[in-house]
Amino acid sequence: EAQVTQNPRYLITVTGKKLTVTCSQNMNHEYMSWYRQDPGLGLRQIYYSMNVEVTDKGDVPEGYKVSRKEKRNFPLILESPSPNQTSLYFCASRLSLAGQYEQYFGPGTRLTVT
Amino acid sequence: RKEVEQDPGPFNVPEGATVAFNCTYSNSASQSFFWYRQDCRKEPKLLMSVYSSGNEDGRFTAQLNRASQYISLLIRDSKLSDSATYLCVVSSRWGYQKVTFGTGTKLQVIP
Numbered sequence: 001e002a003q004v005t006q007n008p009r010y011l012i013t014v015t016g017k018k019l020t021v022t023c024s025q026n027m028n029h030e031y032m033s034w035y036r037q038d039p040g041l042g043l044r045q046i047y048y049s050m051n052v053e054v055t056d057k058g059d060v061p062e063g064y065k066v067s068r069k070e071k072r073n074f075p076l077i078l079e080s081p082s083p084n085q086t087s088l089y090f091c092a093s094r095l096s097l098a099g100q101y102e103q104y105f106g107p108g109t110r111l112t113v114t
Numbered sequence: 115r116k117e118v119e120q121d122p123g124p125f126n127v128p129e130g131a132t133v134a135f136n137c138t139y140s141n142s143a144s145q146s147f148f149w150y151r152q153d154c155r156k157e158p159k160l161l162m163s164v165y166s167s168g169n170e171d172g173r174f175t176a177q178l179n180r181a182s183q184y185i186s187l188l189i190r191d192s193k194l195s196d197s198a199t200y201l202c203v204v205s206s207r208w209g210y211q212k213v214t215f216g217t218g219t220k221l222q223v224i225p
Binding site: 028035041042043044045088092099100102103104106108110 | 122146148155156157158159160163201205206212213215217218220223
């Protein structure tokens, strides 16, 4: 089954404790991205990757890091989480950079930083 | 002005009703348009792409008006299962990664 998986699905942590949210897709997609979704603000892109070892900032990259060492995986790293990073996070992939392709989303990770 | 704007709703409609949502976009160079559906606390999923000539998928019809820079989604014979948030999505141009999501319009279909 074609899918995007994320782990963990729920996470409560404390300010400053480094965490990683994993993302994996099994569709051999070149393009992957991370979004956060907050009430009234919609989905905002954090980082994206056009292919292995190629990443770039989205609209709200501050406080986040990513890496793309393998095509299928695109982890999101919060080196020192803060309460304003409490949000619902989605990983997404699509076939390529071109914007006309459907995006497939992971099930989401609900993060609370206290 | 936001790149993509939607009325947040909620739209509360009875079963069987016809409901329409509009979405406006600001970038005249936009090339690809979509409607995604998002159930509460779940991931967005593609409902349908929107083509210049308009397109239909069962009870759902999508239209694009480039001159006025808006897209629309019409749902006929609303079902309880249509209750969700509908996201308007716009891609700026071919070959460019920027995909912008609207904040969504919430639909609640009432028995």
